[in-house]
Amino acid sequence: MKGEIMSEKNESRRKPSIKEIADRTGFSPATVSLVLNQKGSFSDETKHTIRQAYAELSHDRALAEGRLLIRVLIEQYASFETDPYYGEIIHGIEKECSLLGYEMVLSFVREGSDSQAWLNQVGGLIALGGGLITDELISELRHSGIPLVLVDNYTHKGDILSVHSDHYGAGFLATEYLIGRGHRRIGFISGPVKYKSLVDRYAGYCAALMEHGMPLDPQFITPNFDDGYIKGYQEMKYLLQLSERPTAVFAVSDRAAFGALQAMNEAGLADGEIELIGCDNVGGSQGMAERIATVNIPRLEVGQMSVRFLVEAIKGNALVGKVVIPGTLALPSAE
Incomplete structure (x- = not known):
């Protein structure tokens, strides 16, 4: 039990502090804390700036500590923080990254985003969902040469490995x-x-x-x-x-x-x-x-499996095609 507590403390020290994020963004520590804890009412721009600073600081710290990075790309939209669908997939990705010794960095795709900024010093990429993650963007990422796995998205040619539910x-x-x-x-x-x-x-x-x-x-x-x-x-x-x-x-x-x-x-x-x-x-x-x-929809499993296949690609064992995980019927608890 003592070892588990120490592990949790070490994990918390690896994360950017509220003060570090406040210093980088210019927002007050109170505002940073509320946004990170999904409380309060703030503009999309404020939330994006704080989340982006958190991601950048996590990225810098992981590099300084010699940890391998996996970047997850997802379309930014206003209700992201309260969406249990993608939240569960991301939880699965983060959990599996930690298990396999990688650090997950989350980046948000917006109109006009520069894809080159996502390619620096990462071992692999996971492109999650659709929307702004278009076929054109997927093609750009593929041609970067960095190992790539698609989640809840796919190419019709099947030339990039995708992991999703059926x-x-x-x-x-x-x-x-x-x-x-x-x-x-x-x-x-x-x-x-x-x-x-x-x-x-x-x-x-x-x-x-x-x-x-x-x-x-x-x-x-x-x-x-x-x-x-x-x-x-x-x-x-x-x-x-x-x-x-x-x-x-x-x-x-x-x-x-x-x-x-x-x-x-x-x-x-x-x-x-x-x-x-x-x-x-x-x-x-x-x-x-x-x-x-x-x-x-087995969202946690989808997230975990995407990391396993990406790590294999990072090791040089890349696959193509689709990995499809079936869903199951869930009846009302009142029945």
Whole structure:
């Protein structure tokens, strides 16, 4: 036990202090502490500056101590700190890096970011998610010669190793679950097409309908509304105004399902009046686990496995293609 406590103390000394970050950014220690602990209300620019300083100081300290670096690239967006989906993947990456003797450095991709700044003194790169991590950016990273693994993203050529859950299978599984419960009018709440994982979930939805001889009704597939944080809210309102509503809905993510539930509650619908299933299994963080079914995406395992394959690539044993980890159905705890 004493050794474990010492290990925790040593780990804490390796991290940049609040004072160091405050000195570098010019913000007060109180502001730095609140941002790092995901409290308070600050502009995206302030949060980015503080997080970037933390990453740079971590990078400098790791180099000074002779530790090997793995840089994780992820699109920056306003709700990143509260997103349990990517947060769990990053936790898996960080955990496996520590186990294998590497230091994880997190960098945020923004419009106009200089990709060359991410390539200095790193042993390998993990590009996480889609959005601003476009095919063009992936090509740039690949041609840098630094070992690269994609997570929750992939190239259609399969020429770069990618690790992700089976999002197509998740969409199929969710839709087939609703079909098995007797539904024939099944709506789909869509997501932004810039994320390949969400496009694959839609493809799985379509395939399940076809497999069971059911038509793909365009009116049951929502447009993707840009409604800030409340994903799924406007999409469900769109479905509720149809003269013939769906009896069940597959929401492309749990966050979209939470917004859909809000719209259903405002419309006076009772639980189960329109059956809803999400995807990701992050409902526990929102108190929704007992209300809706979902598909569990093994996010921690995805993060850990991406590091294992990247370390092999760093050692010269690079692979290409896709490593796909299946999801599983998670029923409401009330059932």
